[in-house]
Amino acid sequence: MIKNLALRLLGSLVLLIVVPTVTFFVQAVVPTNIGRSVLGINASETAVNAYNRQLGLDKPLIGRYVDWLAGAVHGDFGVSYNNSEPVQAVLAPRLGVSLSLIVGALLVFTVVGLLLGILSATGNKIVGTVVDAVSTIGVAVPNFWLAVLLVAVLAVQLNVLPATGYVDPSFSPTLWLASLVLPVIALAFSGITAVAKQTRDQMLIAIESPYTRTLRANGASEFSLVYKHALRNAAGPVVTVLGIIFVGALSGSVIVENIFVLPGLGSQALQSTLQKDLPVIQGIAVYFTIVVVIVNVLIDVATAILNPKVRAA
Template identity: 40%
Template structure:
């Protein structure tokens, strides 16, 4: 198991280095002068030159890349010229919103999807299966921002049970959690629809195996057959989708964050791109890439735990 984890970790580090080259190169070839965008079209040449020097834009590309990599390795992501603040501080402030939101949404999605997928697989071809998968198809088709607006109208405007937007900070945990409930539900429902369909498909493949028929022939209860024997062997595709969903929930929530006025990572990177704040964009994107690689590593470890044959490559 240790060799398996070390091998996956080495692949992750190599992937991170390649991704850093791609991110840095992609931002370098973008049109426009960051200094002119920040200072405006009427800025004097002296001010533009001073800002370019301050941002390091007058240095060779290779030197800027090495300096950027060395800074990130020591935890220094640079300083935002738009916000006049260290990028690490900006990211930490936004992660305090996006990470709990992603975790709550992922927990809700999993809690909904696994029982629904198992229920539908156990009743394949029955009306209950058709209804469950029909609702899942609706969840896949309808965008999450529509769910968000509907939730605001019902629970914030109509029932006045939850806030419609904003984030008060974690100084008072209960109001902060209440502010994340509606966004988490809006994000979780479409993801639960996708995950339930994947769970059903994986379970159907497993339920036709010989060991499942043997377990039933031994007289084991249906609940034990489904949850103890079938689900574990159907977990690999489910874990894959869970890993992808967490990465999406952490980074791909720009629209939902704008609907609920949440100061998360999605809004930060969207604003930084619009303001051509390359330091912030590079830092946030590399953080998200590192998060995706870490999640994939954890998913690979989950694969090995679910299927011991993967530890030896069989």
């Protein structure tokens, strides 16, 4: 187990270099004049060249990448092209917003998905049919369409939740939760259906397995069979699926944050892309990669705890 985790951590370190590197070169090769974009079309050529020189944009591409990588190793992601602020200062206030949204969605699709999956596996065929139908809808319905629908119904027509905006939890925990309800639902809906279906399928396999029939014949209670044995055996594949859904939620958060006007990393990513603000985009790529690495490590640990074969490897 320790060896496997060490290898995964090593691979994660490689990922931390590969993802920002790909982002850097993809953005950098796009033909654009940053100085002209920032200063405007009325700026003189002298001012534009001086601005580009100040930011080091007159250097060769490889030299700019080496400079950025050297700074990033020490936690310095450079300064924004648009306002000359350090990238960390631009992103720090937004990190908590994105984490609130993404972690909230993770909790919702995990808990609700597991409950639906368990009910589907242990209930009648009608419950299973409902879960299948909802799963199909969850896959087919894009989160941006669901977000607009939620705003139209719950925020505009019923006026029970705010349509847009974000409230800092230090100001009002209640308003903070209220501002996250609709975005979290929009981001978590497809994950709920995926977790529910995976939980149901894996539990049915475990419930119908020979060892479960043997335990039932030996007098084990149905509650013990379902929640102690079947659910534990189904948990390993479900945890793996949770990691995949979580990574997908990171990209979905970009759309959801922009629809609900949340000042998070996702909305900043879109804004910086439109402004061709490469240092900020690089910083966001690093932040998202770190989140993915942490989640993957936690999933590996959880899988090892749930599966003795992995733990013994």
